[in-house]
Amino acid sequence: MSGLYARESRSVSKMAHLRFFPQAIVGGSGAYVTGDDGRQLLDFAASWGAASLGHAHPAVREAVNRALSDQAGASYLSAANEACVLLAEKLLSLVPERARGRVWFGHSGSDANETVARMVVAATGRSRIIAFEGAYHGGTVGSMAVSGHPAQQGARSPGLTLVPYPNSYAAGSPDAAKNAALAHIERLFATEVPPEDVAAFFIEPIQSDGGMLVPPDGFLKALEGLCREHGILLVSDEVKVGLGRSGRFNAFEHDGIEPDIVVFGKGLGGGLPISAVVGPEAILNHAVAFSLQTVHGNPVCAAAALAVLRTIERDGLAANAARSGKVLREALERLAPRHPLIGNVRGRGLALGVELIDGHGPAARQTALTVYRAFQLGLVLYYVGVHSNVLEFTPPLTLTESEAHKGVAILDQALADVAAGQVDESLLADFAGW
Numbered sequence: 001m002s003g004l005y006a007r008e009s010r011s012v013s014k015m016a017h018l019r020f021f022p023q024a025i026v027g028g029s030g031a032y033v034t035g036d037d038g039r040q041l042l043d044f045a046a047s048w049g050a051a052s053l054g055h056a057h058p059a060v061r062e063a064v065n066r067a068l069s070d071q072a073g074a075s076y077l078s079a080a081n082e083a084c085v086l087l088a089e090k091l092l093s094l095v096p097e098r099a100r101g102r103v104w105f106g107h108s109g110s111d112a113n114e115t116v117a118r119m120v121v122a123a124t125g126r127s128r129i130i131a132f133e134g135a136y137h138g139g140t141v142g143s144m145a146v147s148g149h150p151a152q153q154g155a156r157s158p159g160l161t162l163v164p165y166p167n168s169y170a171a172g173s174p175d176a177a178k179n180a181a182l183a184h185i186e187r188l189f190a191t192e193v194p195p196e197d198v199a200a201f202f203i204e205p206i207q208s209d210g211g212m213l214v215p216p217d218g219f220l221k222a223l224e225g226l227c228r229e230h231g232i233l234l235v236s237d238e239v240k241v242g243l244g245r246s247g248r249f250n251a252f253e254h255d256g257i258e259p260d261i262v263v264f265g266k267g268l269g270g271g272l273p274i275s276a277v278v279g280p281e282a283i284l285n286h287a288v289a290f291s292l293q294t295v296h297g298n299p300v301c302a303a304a305a306l307a308v309l310r311t312i313e314r315d316g317l318a319a320n321a322a323r324s325g326k327v328l329r330e331a332l333e334r335l336a337p338r339h340p341l342i343g344n345v346r347g348r349g350l351a352l353g354v355e356l357i358d359g360h361g362p363a364a365r366q367t368a369l370t371v372y373r374a375f376q377l378g379l380v381l382y383y384v385g386v387h388s389n390v391l392e393f394t395p396p397l398t399l400t401e402s403e404a405h406k407g408v409a410i411l412d413q414a415l416a417d418v419a420a421g422q423v424d425e426s427l428l429a430d431f432a433g434w
Contacts, residue, residue, distance in 0.1 A: 028055030052267025076297025109239030109265030110138025134210025174216030212353025247322030247349030
């Protein structure tokens with residue numbers, strides 16, 4: 001364990017920890033972070049996708065420096081500031097017409113989804129919300145209340161109904177997964193969940209923390225039809241998989257749907273804390289002073305977010321995510337014949353998952369050992385999934401093809417070492433992960 005990591009253990013609370021190995025970072029540039037031991041680690045996690053442009057991107061640095069050199073306050077609660085207005089106008093131009101109303105700004109995907117959950121109920125007068133089993137919509141009380149991930153310790157909302165997310169791998173085929181999920185929802189509407197009581201249906205266009213699950217073709221389009229039929233608002237949580245990561249600016253675009261409300265977070269600030277909810281004026285302007293914190297909409301984070309959006313467009317980073325993601329996925333698929341642990345490779349763009357299995361089912365222990373060994377070899381990646389057995393790949397949108405190949409080569413070695421029993425299981429004693 002490094003000196004910095006040990007010092008942290010003596011001074012910082014563990015309540016916000018989600019640790020997989022003793023990582024201690026003192027710097028970073030592009031797709032690499034610098035450990036306190038001087039090692040350059042290839043970063044395939046990008047702080048769960050938050051470092052969307054990579055580390056120390058010049059566009060973010062310049063935007064922050066400008067915003068701080070002549071600071072327009074520290075909030076949008078009681079004064080308009082130019083950075084927030086410019087960012088709101090930009091976001092409104094990037095969502096479907098039905099969502100082009102107003103923008104609310106927060107600090108994270110958690111407070112954004114909590115705000116949506118509260119405001120759709122208040123504005124519509126409907127008391128129910130539907131979300132998916134395995135969904136992670138945040139870590140605040142209100143966002144955990146509409147989530148479905150088993151690792152979370154918060155209470156569910158009494159008005160929440162969770163439904164299965166279609167898992168093509170587990171179901172045996174995309175059609176089987178799609179048909180079973182839709183049938184389940186339709187049964188609920190016909191029995192215990194009157195659709196006229198449902199304010200909103202929360203979706204993830206790729207269920208990230210639930211296991212990087214990609215919905216079968218046609219599923220979200222059919223779900224959109226059900227929502228339209230019953231006047232249910234469709235909320236797309238783009239926090240981890242949006243903003244170009246899937247190979248398109250909005251991940252929901254792959255499925256040809258138009259959500260009523262779009263939620264952004266993580267990579268929006270390029271590493272700074274900012275989130276946004278974009279949706280109809282009647283919902284977003286339902287009440288004043290409804291959801292606020294003092295430095296919501298601060299001009300420094302807003303300026304960074306605007307720089308992120310402009311850079312994604314200017315540098316064609318959604319297209320780069322599609323290209324580099326294709327290279328990365330194909331390289332991962334080539335590993336499968338050599339590693340019996342690999343059960344499935346899935347995802348879109350630079351939002352990819354590799355599910356590890358053994359003869360008894362989900363290979364959770366081997367997954368934890370794999371990410372630990374990869375860290376030892378110079379690669380940072382984490383795992384997700386309701387069974388903690390899916391390697392998650394959310395590298396910076398700037399990832400190059402050569403970096404993709406380098407990372408897969410390290411993973412290849414890590415998987416081989418785990419299969420050979422060369423990684424000491426006692427290393428995991430202090431690293432529970434999910």
